Amino acid sequence: MxxxxxxxxxxxxxxxxxxxxxxxxxxxxxxxxxxxxxxxxxxxxxxxxxxxxxxxxxxxxxxxxxxxxxxxxxxxxxxxxxxxxxxxxxxxxxxxxxxxxxxxxxxxxxxxxxxxxxxxxxxxxxxxxxxxxxxxxxxxxxxxxxxxxxLEPLSVGVHACRRAGVGLGSKVLVLGAGPIGLVTLLAAQAMGAEQVLITDLVQQRLNVAKELGATHTLLMNKDDSAEEVAKQVHKLMGVEPDKSIDCCGAESTTRLSILATRSGGCVVIVGMGAAEPKIPLINALAREVDIRGVFRYCNDYPAALALVASGKVNxxxxxxxxxxxxxxxxxxxxxxxxxxxxxxxxxxxxxxxxxxxx
Known part of the structure; x- marks a missing residue:
């Protein structure tokens, strides 16, 4: 050696x-x-x-x-x-x-x-x-x-989708088309999501997301209000998403994930931003929107490997x-x-x- x-x-x-x-x-x-x-x-x-x-x-x-x-x-x-x-x-x-x-x-x-x-x-x-x-x-x-x-970043996406309860027919909103947002998109599709809308500030990343099979993409601006973007999401999808996965962790995307999700749905926050962001918590509580955190992954490597080995995820x-x-x-x-x-x-x-x- x-x-x-x-x-x-x-x-x-x-x-x-x-x-x-x-x-x-x-x-x-x-x-x-x-x-x-x-x-x-x-x-x-x-x-x-x-x-x-x-x-x-x-x-x-x-x-x-x-x-x-x-x-x-x-x-x-x-x-x-x-x-x-x-x-x-x-x-x-x-x-x-x-x-x-x-x-x-x-x-x-x-x-x-x-x-x-x-x-x-x-x-x-x-x-x-x-x-x-x-x-x-x-x-x-x-x-x-x-x-x-x-398999490491893909396991984050698998864990996030499992935490969100993504399954057959799910309508999923993914915030952020960086590496973690893109693997979350791939995992959601493989787990049976009917629609996945993904957002980002960079069009080139959204182009990759579209290439990977995103049903909808939405180019955002930093000055957009979460309330207005939520309306755009609903219009594009034709329905309110029942799962939203925030892969950015910015206060604006966390706000959007809550406001855009249908009542009784689930928000999963993957990205970690400010320690104490200002979010519309009462809105989530009054509509029984679950808010769940993600810390890395757990028992997800075998599933990630199976997705890649089977060709279901590229x-x-x-x-x-x-x-x-x-x-x-x-x-x-x-x-x-x-x-x-x-x-x-x-x-x-x-x-x-x-x-x-x-």
């Missing part, structure tokens, strides 16, 4: 460096992964620009990256379901497995969760990374490594840019500023397509 373990390390605000790190030693229930593809998430960019997300504050150097796939290079003694050479997607959050939340099946709420690239824990934009074997999912031969990396269209790990700075700049219509920027730790079997 080569000693090269180049890693992208965030030292502080606007301070991202490439440096060598020791290859980690694994425990009996872990695997050592030779990383392949790592997508850049909005949260990665947020840590670069602000050094924190809520109460998660960068205080020590941290390897960045959490949307990832790799090849098993070494297996722990207790690992039965994986072997050296297996291509896997890695679910980045590993819970304690013993607390009340874990035992109740809500491991995403585990207070002792170890999550890639969330301070103080290192991420996986590195040549070699160790991970809990039971949170690695073997990829079928026809699924690419890039698709494996994109995440490949989301990837707009490819970079080598040595070009990490340029990759982050592209993702940060949306250069060239960037949606999902993929960093290849090994040369592109090295481990793809299709």
């Amino acid at each position: 080569a000693n090269d373990n180049l890693a992208a390390v965030l030292y502080g605000i606007e301070d991202l460096r490439l440096e060598q790190r020791p290859i980690p030693a694994i425990s009996d229930d872990e695997v050592l992964l030779k990383m392949d593809s790592v997508g850049i998430c909005g949260s990665d960019v947020h840590y670069l620009v602000h050094g924190r997300i809520g109460h998660f504050v960068l205080t020590n150097p941290m390897i960045i990256g959490h949307e990832a796939s790799g090849v098993v290079a070494k297996v722990g003694k207790k690992v039965q379901h994986l072997a050296v050479g297996d291509r896997v997607a890695c679910e980045p959050g590993v819970p304690c497995r013993y607390c009340e939340h874990c035992k109740a099946g809500q491991y995403n709420l585990c207070p002792d969760m170890v999550f890639c690239a969330t301070p103080p824990y290192d991420g996986n934009l590195t040549r070699y990374y160790k991970h809990a074997a039971d949170f690695c999912y073997k990829l079928p031969d026809h699924v690419t490594m890039e698709e494996g990396a994109l 995440v490949k269209r989301l990837i707009t840019h490819h970079f080598d790990i040595t070009e990490t700075a340029k990759a982050f700049e592209t993702a940060r500023y949306g250069h060239g219509g960037a949606i999902k920027v993929m960093i290849h730790v090994q040369p592109k397509d090295t481990n793809n079997k299709v």
Whole structure:
């Protein structure tokens, strides 16, 4: 095994460096992964620009990256379901497995969760990374490594749609056509939604959403009032949506999601914005509109993998840019500023397509 373990390390605000790190030693229930593809998430960019997300504050150097796939290079003694050479997607959050939340099946709420690239824990934009074997999912031969990396954002969309109760015949409003809005669109369609209307401030992203199958798109302006946009939504859909999923988290979109949803419907808020936004709560209460939060995902990776493997969901269209790990700075700049219509920027730790079997 080569000693090269180049890693992208965030030292502080606007301070991202490439440096060598020791290859980690694994425990009996872990695997050592030779990383392949790592997508850049909005949260990665947020840590670069602000050094924190809520109460998660960068205080020590941290390897960045959490949307990832790799090849098993070494297996722990207790690992039965994986072997050296297996291509896997890695679910980045590993819970304690013993607390009340874990035992109740809500491991995403585990207070002792170890999550890639969330301070103080290192991420996986590195040549070699160790991970809990039971949170690695073997990829079928026809699924690419890039698709494996994109199971992470897709799982957010699956979880959001499950929280919303999306099913056959649902009329769904999705706020925001960024990566999470687009995977939510894909998940909603796969789960049987009859209509999906998606909004954004950028027409190019709405064009992609239309290409992916959105039944309606709505270009918004920052100055639009939520009340007026809600009327536009109802007119376009011909009905009030029974599910609204806010993938932005801005006060304006959260307001819109509540005002646009039909009485008795459900609003799910995925995007995280201000700590205490001003929202029409009484409107929601008087109309029995449920408001639900989303924190990452839970038990959703297998479903996300099944959607991709079956061909029901095409995440490949989301990837707009490819970079080598040595070009990490340029990759982050592209993702940060949306250069060239960037949606999902993929960093290849090994040369592109090295481990793809299709």
